[in-house]
Amino acid sequence: MANQDQGSFLSGFSIGIVAGAVGYFLFGTNRGRNLKAHLTAEWEIARKTLPDRGDGGLNYTSITELINSISQTILTAETQGREKLEQHRASYEKRATARKAKPKFKGV
Numbered sequence: 001m002a003n004q005d006q007g008s009f010l011s012g013f014s015i016g017i018v019a020g021a022v023g024y025f026l027f028g029t030n031r032g033r034n035l036k037a038h039l040t041a042e043w044e045i046a047r048k049t050l051p052d053r054g055d056g057g058l059n060y061t062s063i064t065e066l067i068n069s070i071s072q073t074i075l076t077a078e079t080q081g082r083e084k085l086e087q088h089r090a091s092y093e094k095r096a097t098a099r100k101a102k103p104k105f106k107g108v
Contacts, residue, residue, distance in 0.1 A: 025032040 026036050027033070
């Protein structure tokens with residue numbers, strides 16, 4: 001039990017150190033302030049170009065709906081890939097059969 005408490009403390013302590021370092025970089029250094037200003041400007045540009053919520057963008061009512069949509073997209077892509085692979089395989093086998101049927105040496 002003591003090891004679990006020690007692991008939890010070390011995890012929290014490590015996360016706190018990282019968060020503090022990031023905060024210091026963003027708010028305490030000129031380079032961090034410049035980065036923050038640049039990211040804010042880029043976000044404003046991206047926000048204007050992204051579709052508004054409900055205008056054809058990603059509009060899901062739950063995380064389950066989002067996951068189902070992603071899995072359906074993956075399954076569709078997999079099916080299309082398998083069909084394309086079978087077409088290439090059939091074409092290759094047809095060419096290989098045609099090559100076998102031709103005599104390699106004439107007159108022998």
